[in-house]
Amino acid sequence: MRIDVLTLFPEMFAGPINSSIISRASRKGLVEIRLHNFRAFAKDRHHTVDDTPYGGGAGMVLKPEPIFAAVQYLREKNGPFPLIYLSPKGKVLDQRMVERWSKLDSFALLCGRYEGVDQRVVDSLADEEVSLGDFVLSGGEPAALAVIDAVVRLIPGALGDEESALDESFTGNLLEYPHYTKPRSFMGREVPEVLLSGNHGEIKKWREKSSIEITMKNRKDLLDKKEM
Ligand code: SAH
Numbered sequence: 001m002r003i004d005v006l007t008l009f010p011e012m013f014a015g016p017i018n019s020s021i022i023s024r025a026s027r028k029g030l031v032e033i034r035l036h037n038f039r040a041f042a043k044d045r046h047h048t049v050d051d052t053p054y055g056g057g058a059g060m061v062l063k064p065e066p067i068f069a070a071v072q073y074l075r076e077k078n079g080p081f082p083l084i085y086l087s088p089k090g091k092v093l094d095q096r097m098v099e100r101w102s103k104l105d106s107f108a109l110l111c112g113r114y115e116g117v118d119q120r121v122v123d124s125l126a127d128e129e130v131s132l133g134d135f136v137l138s139g140g141e142p143a144a145l146a147v148i149d150a151v152v153r154l155i156p157g158a159l160g161d162e163e164s165a166l167d168e169s170f171t172g173n174l175l176e177y178p179h180y181t182k183p184r185s186f187m188g189r190e191v192p193e194v195l196l197s198g199n200h201g202e203i204k205k206w207r208e209k210s211s212i213e214i215t216m217k218n219r220k221d222l223l224d225k226k227e228m
Contacts, residue, residue, distance in 0.1 A: 110126065
């Protein structure tokens with residue numbers, strides 16, 4: 001899989017993509033993450049990427065030309081790919097989207113800055129507009145990293161045997177049950193007796209009940225969602 005990232009701050013990606021699962025998946029040849037600073041596609045002497053908004057108001061808007069030029073360059077070089085614009089106005093990211101993208105050969109992520117991009121970028125260039133959640137970031141980079149992390153771990157072979165992408169939160173419409181490891185007693189808190197029983201039927205029942213409880217407590221909205 002190839003993931004192209006369009007960003008004004010490529011250096012923000014170095015730590016996360018060179019660590020742990022993403023870095024191992026890259027070394028195994030499962031994913032190639034390419035960072036492109038679209039400032040390089042601005043044609044004027046100062047490589048201007050932003051300008052003041054029509055209609056007035058505070059802040060700056062990312063100009064359409066450098067972004068169009070960067071995407072056009074990549075599509076001419078690599079063929080078609082979907083472009084995802086990270087934006088607080090987008091549909092909220094969920095595991096279903098991540099699963100869909102994990103099956104693609106390639107896609108691109110566009111990170112906004114300032115007040116965001118000129119609307120014509122959204123209307124004629126972006127295939128999807130996706131939000132990390134109901135809050136405002138100063139740039140799309142942390143959201144792009146979240147997408148990359150969530151997608152890469154679903155590529156077959158990206159997780160080791162000791163890690164598993166099956167049976168996790170959001171694989172159904174429930175959150176995952178709680179986990180415990182050694183020691184059996186820690187600061188006066190005991191591991192639930194049933195997990196020590198070796199009775200797999202009872203353990204399964206306890207886990208199902210706990211999943212429902214935590215979902216009811218923290219994320220009632222998931223129970224109304226269609227089964228994933
Ligand atoms: N003026 C915009 C916010 C711009 S924030 C508004 O009020 O809707 C600047 C950039 O940060 C955006 O272009 C987007 O790429 C990114 N960003 C901010 N919040 C985000 C979120 N919740 N999810 C994904 N990207 C976000």
